[in-house]
Amino acid sequence: MNIIQAIILGIVQGLTEFLPISSSGHIELGKALLGIEARKDLTFTVVVHGGTVLSTIVVFRKDIFEIFEDLRERQWNESTQYLAKIFISMIPVVIIGLLFQEEIESFFFGNIFLVGNMLLVTGGMLIFTYFSRDHDQEITFKNAFIVGLAQAFALLPGISRSGSTIATALLLRVKKDVATKFSFLMVLIPIIGANLKDILFGNLTNEGIGFFPLLVGFLAAFFAGLLACSWMVNIVKKGKLIYFAIYCFIVGMTAIYVSLQ
Template sequence: MSFLEALILGIIQGLTEFLPVSSSGHLELGTYFLGVQSEDNLLFSIILHGATACSTVVIFREDILEIIKGLFKFEWNESTRFAAMIVLSMIPVGIVGVFFEDQIEQLFGGNILLVGTMLLVTAGLLAVTYFSKKNEGEITFKNAFLIGLAQAIAIMPGISRSGATISTALLLGVNKQKAARFSFLMVLPPILGAMLLKTKDFLENPAIAANVSGMSLSVGFVAAFLSGLLACQWMLSIVQKGKLIYFAMYCGVAGLLAIAGGLLW
């Protein structure tokens, strides 16, 4: 993987992690058309997701500090309730990650027909939210679990994690701002857990990253982090203004183009 390829993929990851267009799907398309070897994708993808997790921490640093302070009061309060809902939302993706890891890795092998199809699914999810007008509710434990199910399904390359989770929250009647906040904060524990597992795999078998230099990983991380900061702030504004329909259109077009590319390329 070259310096330029790492830079391009890092920017793609940073922008698409928060925008509801599927970061994993766009990374698959990017690596496919750039000709990056598929065996490098998973490790590089984890590093880039770590970068966007750091972007999330920076944007939501006050919220995170408030939650931590509340937890250390060792009492049932708004912070412990929110943290408990985050833990509940992690259960579906945790089960999928633990029991279906090998099957998941096989999805990340340049199958752009799959990516294109799943982008159409994302388009459908986003389009449906356009007709959802009652969005004044709170995040409940039931909602948190259902949003967690959406996050587990979004492991598929081409289904946007933020698109799936925010769309699910809006369809459940959750307030737009609270839906976006919960969606972005709930992904932090799974990403950090995945990074720890992949770090363990790397230490046991360094050959899995033989074709990715430390410079490429560093460039990708910085590019994803900086572009992620911009995209996260933009997405918060987009959700509040109810402009997800435009991303539904984009995903629809991108999905059709990916399918066409997979059939003709």
């Protein structure tokens, strides 16, 4: 992987991690278009995910700071309850990730046909949000678990994590801004935990990628993530997810067509 390829994939990761169009699916499509060997390079994946995690922390730094400040009181307050809901939302993805790790990883080997079909599913979920109304609810413990199930489903390449979790929350009538913030904050701990596991257990392999491609990939993902994260908050508020549904349908059908040639 050269520097240009790393920049492109970093930007793709940063944008699509937050926009409801599937980062994993677009990374697979990007590798195919750039002629990069269709394998899951764990080192590069960890690095660019680190960039998007950092961009999330920057955008929601005030909310995160308030949560940790309230935790110091050691009381069952609004912040501790919110953090408990995040942990509840993690249960499905942790269980499925641990039990079916090898099966999930097998999907990340250039299966463009699968990616195309899952993008169609993502588009379908986004269309349903267009018809949802009365978004006046807060995140409850039950809702947190249901949204967590959607996040686990997004382990498949082509299923947008942000799209599926935000769409599920909106269908549960959760307020738009609350749904968006919860969707972005709930993924921090699973991504950080998964990356730390790979680092501590020595699962990373450089596979010929030099330091500079990793660095520019990280920076590209970080700055693209800053833009996309802030943009996505406004998009959900304005109810514009249907445009991304159309995009997912177009890209999904194109991917299916190309895979069958």
